[in-house]
Amino acid sequence: MKVGLLLVSHPGIAPALLNNAFRILGSNPIKTSILEVAMDTDLDKLAIETEKMINNLDQGDGVLILADLYGSSPCNLVYRFKDKQHIRIVSGLNLSMLIRAMNYYQDDLETLAKKAATGATEGIRIDQ
Numbered sequence: 001m002k003v004g005l006l007l008v009s010h011p012g013i014a015p016a017l018l019n020n021a022f023r024i025l026g027s028n029p030i031k032t033s034i035l036e037v038a039m040d041t042d043l044d045k046l047a048i049e050t051e052k053m054i055n056n057l058d059q060g061d062g063v064l065i066l067a068d069l070y071g072s073s074p075c076n077l078v079y080r081f082k083d084k085q086h087i088r089i090v091s092g093l094n095l096s097m098l099i100r101a102m103n104y105y106q107d108d109l110e111t112l113a114k115k116a117a118t119g120a121t122e123g124i125r126i127d128q
Helices: 013-025 043-057 073-081 095-103 109-122
Strands: 004-009 032-036 063-067 087-091
Touching: 004 013, 004 043, 004 073, 004 095, 013 032, 013 095, 032 043, 032 073, 043 063, 043 073, 063 073, 063 095, 063 109, 073 087, 087 109, 095 109
Parallel strands: 004 032, 004 063, 063 087
Antiparallel strands: none
8 A cells, every 4th residue: 555644734743743753663654745834824825735745645545634733724724625535634643643654554544544543542641
């Protein structure tokens, strides 16, 4: 499988997470791009660039989009594409989610989206 990965976040978040994931894993086996979205960005204009990025990342098996905060500008931007074939969006981007996606890069799009989501939730612990 060759699923592409698009990280969409407020400025500074996705690059920092990706840099740390590289340091932990040593490499990135999945074709990845980053899109940083400022709060005052014109989402209509940025949607054109976003669609180009998605098309560039799609190698035939789809694109997993990891967005930082549900309901925020980055997430609202990519949700415009949620009905497009071969796209899955998971919000709540964190390092655990990203590493899980990178570790299971060979999975199909649907499975990879689920693994990313469980990576995020299983990475949360409340200790007594």
